[in-house]
Amino acid sequence: MEFTNPLVYGVPCFIAFILLELTYSKTHGHDDLYVWKDLMASGIMGIGSAILGPLIKVTVLIVVFEFTYEFFNPVVDGVRTNIMGYKSFGYAWYVWLLCQLADDFTYYWFHRANHEVRILWAAHIVHHSSDNFNLGTAVRNGWFTLLYKPFFYMWMPAIGFPVEMVVVCLAIESFWQFQLHSLYVPKMGWIEKIFNTHTMHQVHHSQNVEYLDKNHGGFLNIFDKMFGTWKELDDDVEVKFGVIHAPNSYNPIVILTHEFKDIWADVKKAKKFSHKLMYIFGPPGWSHDGSTMTVKQQQRLFKEEKMRNPEAVFSRPN
Template sequence: MEFTNPLIYGVPAFLGLILLELTYSKTHNNKDLYKWKDLFSSLSMGIGSAVIAAFIKIVTIILLFEFVYELFNPIVEGVRTNIMGWESFGYAWYVWILCMLLDDFSYYWFHRQNHMVRFFWAAHIVHHSSDNFNLGTAVRNGWFTILYKPFFYVWIVIIGFSPEMVVVCLGIEALWQFQLHTKYVPKMGIIEKFLNTHTMHQVHHSKNLEYMDKNHGGILNVFDRIFGTWKELDPSIDIEYGVSTPPESYNLWVILTHEYKNIWEDTKKTKNWKHKFMYVFGPPGWSHDGSTKTVKEIRKELKMDT
């Protein structure tokens, strides 16, 4: 069975909503919400990401998802059966719900590792590098994240969900993530108990120390709550958006690669290969001599909640 990726319909909606928010902000005394150079950088990143993603997804479906699906879910006597013995999943409504839940679980860990592993952070930092929080920032996606993201989801295909179903769920996740990037939606009462909302995502994009590395969830916030990374927006705190090591440029190549350059420079500070490894795959901020510190280390020094 074939399905259409919902992002095909989402792209024109994204552009329309960005234009709507941009117009509203400029006419309602919030002229600083969008900065033209920053917006053009974000849109260029989004266009490049979409073009690369289109190619990568073809490779992902054909060479990875389809391959492992056939390998772990062969057809046995006319029935597609998982190698563990159960019949591979079909397309009933409850299967869709289960697949969406597993997709959301995978997104949480994919997103969290993008903040915990510096090599992944070097790709993901692109999305956080703007000091503006708006729908334009939502499409400011790094081009290299797409190369490893599928490996966080392939297990769903392995256990018996069809590749097409997983791709559709990925698209739905992306649609939800896009609309979270706006300040114009306030807290939503009881919905905040289980959904990842706009105010929670403001926390995620903040570089305030108490907010950093929080709220990694996709559609649900339950995994943040379970694994200790959930944080509610405090109206008394003035949020600063962006990152502690910004690219300081609107040049696309600089935005895309500045953290890789920083990693390379850090690895040259030591001849110890364990230290070099940690500069690449350790948490952002780690250093062998204490010259820089991770968020967790800083919070511990200041005796803040982790």
């Protein structure tokens, strides 16, 4: 498979737009938008991903995707045919649209799983660990997600989408996700009825209780609306970015590993094997003794308190 991943061309664009937003923020009185140590930490995360990305492409994308595609779509009498009996997909324009839609559907569940399964959250929390929301945060990606993300997408080459088409659609998704991390783009009217926009992604990066685990979509918001995870930004709510249990460090190693360390501590203290499994594969915040709460438990408590006192202004739980 000989083709160039579009993300190769995206890296200099990402850097250019980060510098542009940084310059704009510093020249327009928004000095708190970027914190230098935080930006450096995000930059190191991004550089690491850029270095590891090509390695993962060779060892996972090509091997796994190509093997899957060839196994489920063998050439029969000179025609590539899916094992279910139909001709494998070609490169017509509508196939590209279907592939992009399939990519967005997959991205939704991949992203949602990263928030709802603790061992995956340990890898993904890197992206949410900054208290700042800017284009620098967009490249603050966990390195471990590269190891398992392709396996969520294996079904696409399996049903007949060409491998290079899947990889291009993945890159398009990444471009869209990058530009969502800006506070300078306001609500966009009717566009927000269809697409995942900047204000929706602000909700996703918020640690406000009512906003937790919302808006997992890629470039569309239809799957969030279908599966009950969509939330519009409320102009009356002051957004606090980041995570409730932050690493409190600019050290890249700490940022990458702190949640894995916490998982290990919880597993060691658990007496029952079932509890150990829940600390690994259960939702973040789950505890056998109720000492910590999951997002759903926090939101249930938040709703109960708001119903008892609707005029109060609630903050996030400690």
